[in-house]
Amino acid sequence: MFATRRAKWVTLTVVLAAVIAWTVLALLLDRDAYGAMTDGVQAVGVVAALGLAAATLLRDNRDRRVDRALALHQELSTGDLWQARQRLVTHLTRLDAEQRKEGDPERVRRVTREQLRSDPRASVYADGIGSPRIDADLLVRFFERAEAARRTHALDVPLFGELIGRQAVWWNTALIADGRTWTCRRSLTELAAWASAAGPYAPGGRNLGLESAVRDFGPEHGAPAAVGD
Numbered sequence: 001m002f003a004t005r006r007a008k009w010v011t012l013t014v015v016l017a018a019v020i021a022w023t024v025l026a027l028l029l030d031r032d033a034y035g036a037m038t039d040g041v042q043a044v045g046v047v048a049a050l051g052l053a054a055a056t057l058l059r060d061n062r063d064r065r066v067d068r069a070l071a072l073h074q075e076l077s078t079g080d081l082w083q084a085r086q087r088l089v090t091h092l093t094r095l096d097a098e099q100r101k102e103g104d105p106e107r108v109r110r111v112t113r114e115q116l117r118s119d120p121r122a123s124v125y126a127d128g129i130g131s132p133r134i135d136a137d138l139l140v141r142f143f144e145r146a147e148a149a150r151r152t153h154a155l156d157v158p159l160f161g162e163l164i165g166r167q168a169v170w171w172n173t174a175l176i177a178d179g180r181t182w183t184c185r186r187s188l189t190e191l192a193a194w195a196s197a198a199g200p201y202a203p204g205g206r207n208l209g210l211e212s213a214v215r216d217f218g219p220e221h222g223a224p225a226a227v228g229d
Contacts (some may be wrong), residue, residue, distance in 0.1 A: 065156040072146055072155075073163040081142055082136035091132055092174060108216040111136075112178040113185075136175055137183075143168055144184035147191040157198075165195030166212065173213045198220055 049169040089108070098121070115122040116133040123132060146164050149155050172192035177185050196210060197223055 014037075056157050062156065065154065066126060066159060068149060069155045069160040069163060072149065072160070075169060076142060076164065081138060084138045087130055088132060088139070089173075094126060105218075107218060108174060110174055110176050112176045112219060113182045114178065120152060139171055140175065140182065140184045140188055143171065143191055144187040147187040150191065150194065161195055161198060165191065165198070166194040169195050169210060170212050170216070173217050 001112070035145055073178075076085070092109045092111065093106075096107045097169050099109070100106070109122075111119075113133065113136065116136055117123055125132060146160075146168070150157075150160060168191040170190060172188050175185075175188070
C-alpha cells in the first residue's frame with residue numbers, strides 16, 4: 001500500500017511539473033516552434049501512455065497474485081481450518097507422548113487415514129468432540145485447492161512457497177499416504193514435493209517446512225514421501 005501511495009504522489013508531481021513547463025514554453029516560443037514541439041510531445045506522449053498502461057497491468061496482475069496467496073494463507077489460519085489444525089496437532093502430539101519411551105525425544109506421531117478412521121486411540125479426540133479423520137480430510141482438501149492454484153500460475157510463487165508450501169511439507173509428513181484411496185491426497189504430496197524441491201522461500205534462505213518436519217518427526221522424515229493416493 002505504501003509503495004502504491006508513493007507511486008501516485010510521484011505521478012502527480014511529474015504531471016504538475018510537465019504542465020508548468022508546458023505553460024512556460026508556450027509563452028517563450030513562437031507559433032511554428034511551438035507547433036513542431038507539440039507534434040513531438042504528442043508522439044512521445046502516446047509512447048509514454050502505452051508504457052504506463054503496460055506497467056499498470058503488470059502491477060495489477062502481480063497484486064492479484066499476491067492477494068490470492070494471502071487469501072489462501074488467511075483461510076488456513078482462521079476459522080474451521082485453523083481449528084482443525086490445532087486439534088490435530090494437539091492430538092498427534094498426545095498420541096506420541098502415550099507411546100514415547102523414557103528418554104526418547106518429543107515427536108509428533110504420524111498417522112494413516114485408516115488409523116484416523118478405526119484405531120481406538122487415533123480415531124478419537126481426548127475430549128470426545130470432533131473427528132480426527134474429518135479434520136484431516138478438511139486439511140487435505142484445502143491443499144488440493146492450493147495445489148490447483150499453483151499449477152495454474154495464479155499466485156505469487158515466492159509468497160505462496162513461504163506461507164503455504166512449508167505447511168504442505170509438514171502435513172504431508174504427518175498424514176501418511178499408505179496406499180489406500182484418500183481423495184485429494186495426491187495433491188498434498190505433489191505440493192509438498194514442489195515446496196521441498198523449489199528451494200527455500202523463507203527469509204534468510206531457510207526451508208522452514210523441512211526444518212519443522214525434521215524437528216517434529218525426526219531426521220528420517222525431512223523429505224516428502226513419494227507421490228501416492
